[in-house]
Amino acid sequence: METEKRWLKLYPDQIAKNVYYRADTLPQLLENAAKEYAKHKAIHFMGKEMTFKTLYKKTLKLAAYLQNLGIEKGDRVAVMLPNIPQTVISFYAILQAGAIVVPVNPLYQEREIEFILKDSGAKAVITLDMLYNRVEKVKEQTDLEHIIVTSIKDYLPFPKNIVYPFVQAKKQGKPPIIPSSKSTHLFTQTIKKNYKLKEVSISFEKDIAILQYTGGTTGFPKGVILTHQNLVSNTSMCRQWLYKMEKGKEIMLAVMPLFHVYGLMTVLVLSVMEVYKMILVPRFDATDLLKTIQKQKATIFPGAPTIYIGLMNHPDIKKYDLSSIKGAISGSAPLPVEVIEKFEQKTGGKIVEGYGLTETSPVTHVNFLWDNEIVKGSIGVPWPGTDAAIFSIETGEMLPVGEVGELGIKGPQVMKGYWNNEEETEKVLKDGWLLTGDIAYMDEKGYFYIVDRKKDIIIASGFNIYPREIEEVLYEHPAIMEASVVGIKDPYRGETVKAFVVLQEGMTVTEEELNKYMRSKLASFKVPRIYEFRKELPKTAIGKILRRQLKEESEEINE
Template structure:
């Protein structure tokens, strides 16, 4: 089956709408012209207008050029959600550099690998002691030409800055005497003035690293045109774009592609205000909704669960919230129903990948929101469902197969593809490695990752279907299913469950209930109850980490 979607896809778009390939920095330049005095960022009560954000991003661009940045120079960002991130991000892109995102949660080994693989020459970080070890490793290994170090007091309101300096001074890292290390203020005020380069929309803007289908970290090479296309697609399907004032929760980590597309670039394109939260805390997110009357939220299901479980939810009005984007992991029907009933806000589930600049499909703002689906493909985005073992064979309606995607947001390929081969692109089609099917009406429903599928004596078992059956048990809050070895049939499912507060049950009782809901080959061989599931950087359950932990445990007891 093939679902080809353009402007008549089911997502209404403005008459005459078309994509305009742009450099990412142009999004900020245009919004600063159209919304100069409108708040762009709110961080702990300190405001940057669009005029101020552009001025500081331009100053950062001058600083990067003064450090020798040329077209394509890789500039790494090792930053939490503070104003340093958007200023350095747009500044580096205005200077013609390629941004490389690093998670502040990475180990020194992971940071060093990615810095080597990407060829990062300049890194931007904060002087927080807990984040310093990977930066010292880069300096010791001689991997950086320059390390730019910011601090929190310089971006906080005056009184909070004084309080931080007094109460948190032990959390700050003294800077080494090293000619390669310079401060954030030095970057922003270098003295010299350089002409900003003309940036080609086809140039690589962002190297976004992903584990991919092989588990080997790879840098998805995303062009300026890829990133701005995704921002324009998201704006086009929003019936309120250009007519309502957007106030967006910035709690998702900006170094993740989900936040890059749905929080940062989309908001800047629309002239919205981003309330930045350095690290997601449900109480702080709820306080931001109350204080700033937020209109748009973006998060993974665990974030929405945490907000409605928090005691402050009862005193928080969601009346101004127009929509809540959910991605990164499937949201259970029970959570969606409870969240919408509790808050009155509408949840729009979607689907995307690092390799697609963020978003492929999403449930529509207006019309049917189909629970459990990834919604409708974005404008100018095509989806194919093919036989994973014979990719040239298109599958029929509602047949599950591998999802292929083609559109203006799809990457050009992987960085250093000679090292990270094979390429997942053929004739512009991205082989996602995800399994799913298209329902009547064009809604995409995901089944699983192809690599997560469990082969039980030749029978295909989709973990998501077993998880859905487990979650019908009222005692179970979360469930994750992985493959474990079986000497007779090769593999069998094992389920890990987290219980709802106040509920008690046993693995035997869970197995008894789930056995009537799944086939014999789908029944878990083992069930283990955990206090919590391991999670990825953005908070979704981490199947890979759980499988690794299980394999290590089995090896140790073999």
């Protein structure tokens, strides 16, 4: 099945109609940057900087250490860290050793961590001292053999590295004492060792680079298999789209989490491919971010709507000079039109909305940044080398222009499948097309529009949240008989989580008690913000809870 790709007529002359890239693996990209731009700054973190040459040397040391621990080609190594230099070093070191990176959200609680570590079969994990206890508690239920521990202070400049532990202790309590053992290692020590690095042959097209976990309507996360080619091709598409950005001259604002595939591609890989300096921001604080943009003169700013909304609504935004920003691509959730207008007025740069999935490494569609119109309400057009079509949900046939159906994607960035899950893989990969589960249509010009989601996924603050997972935790509470979770519109988060619960006869539980219980079981962004207690929930004739009806009722009340 071929499409006419009418969107290609919209491309300005500066964007090639196909994607062009060299078959360099991800470690080779870093090696290239270190050789050609050795003294160029790769990382800026809280006032301390690191060159590409230094970054490369540290990755080789850690890679050799991992091999010495017994990590072999194809083994999985988890990285559970915020945006700090150790994350960048770990990512490229694991790949250099021939292993596979398994990104893990540092907000995850024990049950979530345990599932990913067990499912991936990770042999090692690199994490923060403050998160050590969470990993240690689940270690026995997994294949973990080694835990490598680091601290945020390890790469802070003087005197921040001295002051930080006291500030940390005051805010979060003292970090746990890390026991020295054959299975527990300090990150700072790993890169001081001089083990010999064994060369590993990596296939650009076939070898897996990352297992990026994403959820589904089943509530169980699935490991998305992304190869070196998947990530390099998608990053090359991004580079072609950003044709006004200059190699070796841009400054990347790294506020999108690097454990998220969008941050991973647009920051971690693109910055190395194009030799940009990464300004690493470990957590989002609007005031700190405004100061950072002004001081560091950031020029490229990938983000999620909640980040831009937080900045544009800051009471003192007029005090800051944000004119260095040339371009921003918003992903993970729909971007309000008023935010686009405010952002462009304040920065003088362009911001556009894009679309993608973890399964597509992740980007497939974006509006044009320059030299073409931005169509409000549209996710834009497919990237170079990417094909897109609308398929009938009933027949599976390709539909004509203007018809609504399921969005399908084809291109070199499409995943190889789900880890150890052929059944789910076969559901979404059909004749070379990835069926996204999103309902969409294409207009006469070739712009695409998302109408609705086939799945009941909730996107809050750019995070994908799966109702079934939350419902399962609610059902574990002894006072709850029935539960259903929906996403409702939220002006800041895009959507927020609402839970409907029916209590067991004769049992009681307060909203505060339920909130405390949920926070002990789930990452904070998944915890319901609103609870509604009901005597019964609407159901179909066969007893299935009507989640869609609950969502519609909530939205009617809010309107």
